[in-house]
Amino acid sequence: MVNTLFILGDKWSLVVVRDIFNGKKSFGEFLDSPEKISTSVLTSTLQFMESVGILEYFFCQLDKKAIYYNLTDKGIDLNPIIFEMIYWTKRNFDNTFHPLSVKWFKEYDHHSPIYVTIVNQNEYKKIRTELLDLHTH
Numbered sequence: 747m748v749n750t751l752f753i754l755g756d757k758w759s760l761v762v763v764r765d766i767f768n769g770k771k772s773f774g775e776f777l778d779s780p781e782k783i784s785t786s787v788l789t790s791t792l793q794f795m796e797s798v799g800i801l802e803y804f805f806c807q808l809d810k811k812a813i814y815y816n817l818t819d820k821g822i823d824l825n826p827i828i829f830e831m832i833y834w835t836k837r838n839f840d841n842t843f844h845p846l847s848v849k850w851f852k853e854y855d856h857h858s859p860i861y862v863t864i865v866n867q868n869e870y871k872k873i874r875t876e877l878l879d880l881h882t883h
Contacts, residue, residue: 753798754824758783758791760831763817763824766801767870768846771814771877780844800824804878816874825870826863833859 754760761781770776776788783791792815795801800821806812817824835841836851843851854862 753795753800754827756791757781758787759795759800760828762788762791762795763800763821764828766815766817766821767825767828767866769873771816772812773815776815795821814877816877817870822867822870822874825867826859829859829862829866 754763758781761779761783762776765776765779770779773788773792776792777783777785792801792803796803799818801815801817803813803815806814832847832850836843854865857865
């Protein structure tokens, strides 16, 4: 548990993983998150997450200046953890959720956590494949 908290214990790592699962892939897109992460914190978070194998990056073939980030298989395995944290928050606090979360709740409320995890992991793997295809073509 200590290793997990060391890697994911700060707010920003989970925000970045959440954002990648929601389709964000570039530094600028991460900066646009409602939590308003600073550029220096985002830079160090991305570097740390890469160093522990949660995400990787590459330069886009179409625009050599553009760097895209994607989750590794290890990062994709975080989906059930994020799922449980989101639903724990929903069950225990009266929060206003981001419109993406509200849509997600409506879509998955009547499904088991295992089903939701498998569907979301597979959807992200398709996105990652498309993203990596941009890199190689």
